[in-house]
Amino acid sequence: MLRSALLALDTTKASATALKYAIRFCQRQEERHGQPVKLYGVAVVDRPTIEKPQAEPIGGLAFKKKRDEKLLEEARKKSIKILDNFEKQCEANDISFSAIHREGLPHEKIELASHCHDLIIVGKDTDFHSETGRKPGETVKHLVRDHPRPVIVFPDKDPVGNSILIAYGGSIQSSHALHMWALLDIRREDMNIHIVTVNNRLKQAEEIAAEATALLKHRDIDAIAHPVEAKKSDVFKVLQEKIDELEPQMTVMGAFGHGGVKTKFFGTVTQKMLKSCPTPLFLYK
Numbered sequence: 001m002l003r004s005a006l007l008a009l010d011t012t013k014a015s016a017t018a019l020k021y022a023i024r025f026c027q028r029q030e031e032r033h034g035q036p037v038k039l040y041g042v043a044v045v046d047r048p049t050i051e052k053p054q055a056e057p058i059g060g061l062a063f064k065k066k067r068d069e070k071l072l073e074e075a076r077k078k079s080i081k082i083l084d085n086f087e088k089q090c091e092a093n094d095i096s097f098s099a100i101h102r103e104g105l106p107h108e109k110i111e112l113a114s115h116c117h118d119l120i121i122v123g124k125d126t127d128f129h130s131e132t133g134r135k136p137g138e139t140v141k142h143l144v145r146d147h148p149r150p151v152i153v154f155p156d157k158d159p160v161g162n163s164i165l166i167a168y169g170g171s172i173q174s175s176h177a178l179h180m181w182a183l184l185d186i187r188r189e190d191m192n193i194h195i196v197t198v199n200n201r202l203k204q205a206e207e208i209a210a211e212a213t214a215l216l217k218h219r220d221i222d223a224i225a226h227p228v229e230a231k232k233s234d235v236f237k238v239l240q241e242k243i244d245e246l247e248p249q250m251t252v253m254g255a256f257g258h259g260g261v262k263t264k265f266f267g268t269v270t271q272k273m274l275k276s277c278p279t280p281l282f283l284y285k
Contacts, residue, residue: 003118004038004116004118005026005117007019007041007086009042010043010126010128012156013123013156015122015125018154019041021158026096028188032185036096040117042109043082044079045128046105047072048104051072087099107142110122119150119152122151122153150177150181152250152282153280154280159279162190162249163191164193165242165243165250165279167251169197169208169235169254173285174253176254181282194223194242196209196238196242197227198238198239199227206225209226236269236272240276243277250279250280250282251277252281253269253270
């Protein structure tokens with residue numbers, strides 16, 4: 001059972017959505033299990049990027065130093081404001097919480113902060129102040145690709161569906177994600193669970209989907225299988241169609257595509273889902 005979660009905070013809409021969800025999630029978990037889930041909010045000032053050396057004209061170093069000091073001051077003020085809002089939201093909803101301020105590379109500081117927690121929650125465009133020059137979502141990509149904890153990545157809009165879609169292809173990564181999601185027991189009991197399996201042979205898709213439904217059955221979770229005959233290259237398209245059809249509140253999937261090779265991560269179905277999925281993504285590798 002989940003006991004603590006780390007929430008990465010910044011000023012994006014997706015981060016605000018993640019905060020709303022995290023508070024509701026903690027409330028539901030305590031109602032279901034009678035045990036509080038402590039929520040840790042972390043805000044990071046991306047100091048290394050702000051102070052990164054760059055070519056300067058003669059006399060430009062002094063200007064850059066002043067500029068860096070100003071940016072750091074602004075980023076720290078934003079971080080304090082973000083954490084103040086987090087604390088107020090948690091107090092208003094009677095959530096056990098702790099606020100964390102860090103300075104450094106965001107993904108490294110979040111990873112260090114998450115070592116004693118069960119789950120990371122983050123907005124998909126979280127960039128910890130875009131004026132520092134980092135690409136939106138870069139922190140999220142690092143967390144999903146490199147971190148041993150499960151990560152829930154949120155879009156801008158609040159999820160409203162009443163079902164869970166689990167993308168299961170029989171790979172080690174999809175099996176890990178399915179099993180971790182089931183072990184954490186973070187679903188509402190009234191939700192419908194859908195297993196979507198894609199294979200170029202329908203019979204094999206049916207057999208793979210049966211594996212997933214059997215695993216969930218052992219945990220008293222009923223699931224509906226959706227085996228689909230299609231090419232591997234069409235997996236993303238199939239998932240999009242099923243998400244449109246089933247309108248799930250969350251999509252569960254492995255953090256890598258076929259083969260699970262890290263160096264190929266940014267070209268996989270996972271990356272495409274991170275860019276365009278309208279639902280929160282529960283990702284685990």
